[in-house]
Amino acid sequence: xxxxxxxxxxxxxxxxxxxxxxxxxxxxxxxxxxxxxxxxxxxxxxxxxxxxxxxxxxxxxxxxxxxxxxxxxxxxxxxxxxxxxxxxxxxxxxxxxxxxxxxxxxxxxxxxxxxxxxxxxxxxxxxxxxxxxxxxxxxxxxxxxxxxxxxxxxxxxxxxxxxxxxxxxxxxxxxxxxxxxxxxxxxxxxxxxxxxxxxxxxxxxxxxxxxxxxxxxxxxxxxxxxxxxxxxxxxxxxxxxxxxx
Amino acid sequence: xxxxxxxxxxxxxxxxxxxxxxxxxxxxxxxxxxxxxxxxxxxxxxxxxxxxxxxxxxxxxxxxxxxxxxxxxxxxxxxxxxxxxxxxxxxxxxxxxxxxxxxxxxxxxxxxxxxxxxxxxxxxxxxxxxxxxxxxxxxxxxxxxxxxxxxxxxxxxxxxxxxxxxxxxxxxxxxxxxxxxxxxxxxxxxxxxxxxxxxxxxxxxxxxxxxxxxxxxxxxxxxxxxxxxxxxxxxxxxxxxxxxxxxxxxxxxxxxxxxxxxxxxxxxxxxxxxxxxxxxxxxxxxxxxxxxxxxxxxxxxxxxxxxxxxxx
Numbered sequence: 357x358x359x360x361x362x363x364x365x366x367x368x369x370x371x372x373x374x375x376x377x378x379x380x381x382x383x384x385x386x387x388x389x390x391x392x393x394x395x396x397x398x399x400x401x402x403x404x405x406x407x408x409x410x411x412x413x414x415x416x417x418x419x420x421x422x423x424x425x426x427x428x429x430x431x432x433x434x435x436x437x438x439x440x441x442x443x444x445x446x447x448x449x450x451x452x453x454x455x456x457x458x459x460x461x462x463x464x465x466x467x468x469x470x471x472x473x474x475x476x477x478x479x480x481x482x483x484x485x486x487x488x489x490x491x492x493x494x495x496x497x498x499x500x501x502x503x504x505x506x507x508x509x510x511x512x513x514x515x516x517x518x519x520x521x522x523x524x525x526x527x528x529x530x531x532x533x534x535x536x537x538x539x540x541x542x543x544x545x546x547x548x549x550x551x552x553x554x555x556x557x558x559x560x561x562x563x564x565x566x567x568x569x570x571x572x573x574x575x576x577x578x579x580x581x582x583x584x585x586x587x588x589x590x591x592x593x594x595x596x597x598x599x600x601x
Numbered sequence: 602x603x604x605x606x607x608x609x610x611x612x613x614x615x616x617x618x619x620x621x622x623x624x625x626x627x628x629x630x631x632x633x634x635x636x637x638x639x640x641x642x643x644x645x646x647x648x649x650x651x652x653x654x655x656x657x658x659x660x661x662x663x664x665x666x667x668x669x670x671x672x673x674x675x676x677x678x679x680x681x682x683x684x685x686x687x688x689x690x691x692x693x694x695x696x697x698x699x700x701x702x703x704x705x706x707x708x709x710x711x712x713x714x715x716x717x718x719x720x721x722x723x724x725x726x727x728x729x730x731x732x733x734x735x736x737x738x739x740x741x742x743x744x745x746x747x748x749x750x751x752x753x754x755x756x757x758x759x760x761x762x763x764x765x766x767x768x769x770x771x772x773x774x775x776x777x778x779x780x781x782x783x784x785x786x787x788x789x790x791x792x793x794x795x796x797x798x799x800x801x802x803x804x805x806x807x808x809x810x811x812x813x814x815x816x817x818x819x820x821x822x823x824x825x826x827x828x829x830x831x832x833x834x835x836x837x838x839x840x841x842x843x844x845x846x847x848x849x850x851x852x853x854x855x856x857x858x859x860x861x862x863x864x865x866x867x868x869x870x871x872x873x874x875x876x877x878x879x880x881x882x883x884x885x886x887x888x889x890x891x892x893x894x895x896x897x898x899x900x901x902x903x904x905x906x907x908x909x910x911x912x913x
Contacts, residue, residue, distance in 0.1 A: 406785045428784035438785050446778040448843070449771075457775045460768045462787030469768060512787050 357420065359384045359547050360405065360436075360516055365414030367400055367571075374400040376571035378414070382516060387538070387548045389562035389579075391555075393591065396568040398551045399441060402518050405549075406438045407431045419515070432462045437514030439505040441521045441551075445493040452476050452489040454504060458511025476511060483507045483537055499530045506537065517541060519550040523557045535560060567591070610751055625743055629815070631856045632750040633808055637829065638836035638848035639757045640804035643764065645834075646843050647797040648777035650703065653694065653710035654833040656717050657687035657802040659824035661809030663727055666735040666819050671726075676738055680810040687806025688799045695798035699791060711830070718825035732820025735813040746815050753811065757804050761845040764800075773797060774843075805833070839881060841890025850889050 360382040367375040375397040382388050390398050403409040405416065407428035415424045423431055437458075446454050452473065459472035459479075467475070480489050483503040488496065493504065502522050509517055519538070523531050531554065538561060542548055552558050558565065559579045567575040567582050569591040575582045582588050613628055637654060644651055661683030668674040668682055698709045721727045739745040764770060772793045775783035784790050813819045832855075840851025858877065862870040885892050 408781055408785065427789075428781075429787045429789045432785055432787035436785075440782065444779045444782050446775050446782070448774050448778060453771065453774075457771050457783065457788065458786040460771050460787075461789070466768075472768075508782075508786060 357384075358382065358417075359419060360549070361417040362401075362405070363415045363417070365401075365404060365411045365416065367397075367404055367409060367411050373571050375404065375411075378568075378571070378573055380566060380573070382547050382549050384515070385542060385545050385547050386564065387542055387550070387562050389558045389565045390549065390551050390568060391553075391558060391565060391582075392568035395570075397571040398568055399520060400571075401568070402438060402520055402551065405431075405518060406436060429461065432458075432512045432514075433464050435513075435515035436518070437462070437509035437512045437516070438518035439509050439520050439522055441524075443498075443501045443505055445496070445501060445504055445508075447493055449493065450489065451485055451491050451493060451496070451504060451507075452480060454493060455479055455507050455511045458508050462512025479507050479510050482510070482540065484533070498525050499527075502526065502530075502534065503537075506534075506541075510541065514546060516547045516549060519548060519552075521551055521553065523552050523554045531557060613747075622743060625747055627857070627860050629743070629747050629750055630860075631853050632747075632754050633812060634832060634836060634856050635849050635852035636750070636754050636757050636804055636808045637833040638840070638852040639754075639761055639845065640801045640808075641833035642837040642842065642844070642848045643761060643804075644797050644801035645837065646764070646770075646773040646777060647794050648702070648780070649698075649794060649797065650707050650834065651710045651801070652707045652827075652830045652834070653714045654805050655825045655827065655829040656694075656710070656714035657691060657805035658809030658812070658829050659714075659717060659721070659819075659821070660687045660690055661806030661811075662735075662813040662819045662824045663721065663733075664806070665810035666733045666813050667726070669736055669814075670733065676736060676814055680738075680807055680814070683810030684803045684807035687802040687809070691798040691802030692795055695795040699794060711827075714825055714827075714830060718821045721821040721825065728820070730821060732818060732823075735817050735819055737817055738811070738814035750808075750811060750815075753804070753807055758845060758849070760800060760804075765845060769793070777843075835878065835882075837888075839878070839888055841888035844890060847888055847890045854889065 358381040360380070362378055362380040365375060365378045366373065378397075378401065390401060392398055400409065404411050407426055407430070411424065415422060417423065418431070418434055418436060421434070423434060426434070446457065455476040456472045459467055459476045460469070477486070477489065480486050483506050485500065485503050485507060488500060493501070496504065506519070506522060523534055526534060535557060538548060538550075550561070562579060565577065565579050565582050566573055567585070567588050574587045574591060575585040613625065637658065641651065641654055664683040664686040665676070665679030669676055669679040674682070694710065694713055698706055701709050722730045727733065738749065764773065772783070772788045775786065775788055776790055776793055780790050809824065836851035836855055837848040838851070839855055840849065841847025859874050862874050866873055887894070
């Protein structure tokens with residue numbers, strides 16, 4: 357059975373249809389990439405899945421339950437975690453306190469402060485933030501802030517993790533570390549749905565890829581399949597060729 | 602430290618009731634102001650910057666005055682009822698203003714407060730613009746009245762401490778910084794915003810009710826005065842936001858300072874007061890507590906080997 361199923365979801369902002377009749381399935385434990393040119397509707401899709409935007413039409417099932425009308429915090433507790441493209445740490449808190457928010461509130465059974473801190477420390481260790489746990493987030497650099505984004509999403513112990521451009525702005529070494537972390541997270545049985553512009557990362561990580569253009573899905577399959585797809589080359593890779601020319 | 606402050610606050614009325622009732626009156630005003638400031642700060646911790654504190658204060662005052670004079674309700678019950686009516690109003694207002702942020706939220710809450718004032722002025726049973734006379738609390742004994750507001754303040758301080766030591770602090774701070782991120786991390790944003798509103802309004806309502814029975818008179822202009830709302834937000838900013846000590850410090854410094862200026866400067870004391878306020882807010886953005894914190898960290902840095910913060 358699918359872990360996540362979007363069924364014919366549409367979202368329009370005024371006259372602009374950001375997501376158009378989109379159906380998407382993510383299986384348990386897989387790494388699935390959502391790619392497409394800027395403005396294709398990828399981030400809107402993430403907002404629909406995490407509940408920050410209500411869809412105009414369509415339904416969303418998660419682990420068999422209909423979550424179409426569920427609030428964001430209910431989806432978090434059901435097992436959907438996400439990061440944000442623009443890093444938005446809670447700047448009045450330390451690193452570990454940021455992570456503890458998810459530990460404290462992202463579960464159906466409430467945790468004590470001590471348990472939340474202990475479990476939060478384990479997550480900081482997983483993403484490589486152990487040395488920085490007591491720092492104010494304002495002291496962190498870009499790579500560490502990206503790690504914090506992932507750590508906060510993991511703190512709700514998701515079964516589906518939505519990663520919005522976590523590779524952007526990283527050096528090649530940092531990107532390799534991020535890829536290793538994502539594989540490790542998947543190794544624990546978490547399905548990963550990721551948006552990324554770094555094609556080498558998508559090729560290395562994703563088992564399946566869906567391509568969006570103007571809010572519609574134009575291709576789906578393995579990276580090699582979609583890379584050969586004529587529509588995709590025109591819509592997405594063609595744009596890059598146009599930039600180069 | 603806290604014990605010493607508490608001791609002084611308890612001894613003060615005993616001493617003052619014999620020697621200097623004036624100081625006791627000033628201290629009582631300081632405590633009223635401190636409860637309002639702390640209650641405003643509790644709401645602000647969720648990012649909701651309210652200009653409606655006068656609304657809850659006024660609602661509390663009118664509720665208890667009407668109940669005690671028209672329905673024969675005991676004053677203590679009337680004051681409690683004032684707090685409860687304020688909570689009900691806060692939940693209603695909180696639900697309406699959920700989607701508003703920053704300045705839009707502030708304007709909506711100000712409109713709520715102004716509307717209540719106009720309605721109260723028009724209605725006959727609230728005494729219109731002439732206002733109402735309220736019965737005295739505890740037979741008008743100043744030391745006893747002082748003890749009551751001290752008790753209310755202690756309750757507010759304990760509430761604030763509990764909030765800052767519990768999981769609520771994490772929810773409040775997360776919501777203040779970014780509601781959307783807080784929500785996707787599992788925080789029930791609506792619940793905590795309305796909860797903060799209710800707690801905050803309870804203390805404002807109780808204080809307004811208390812005020813009516815101490816000053817024995819209530820009218821729409823004083824009860825729903827913008828000065829109350831502005832005072833409630835200036836004190837935490839002056840003392841240090843999102844803390845328990847900051848609003849208390851700010852309220853004390855402002856009220857005592859204002860009183861001292863009034864008794865020493867013959868004319869223009871209000872102008873001087875405003876000037877000091879402006880300078881402090883401009884040059885001490887984190888308030889008195891911020892100044893204290895940077896003084897401590899500077900001294901720690903100067904003392905060699907004393908600082909462990911850099912190494913950790």
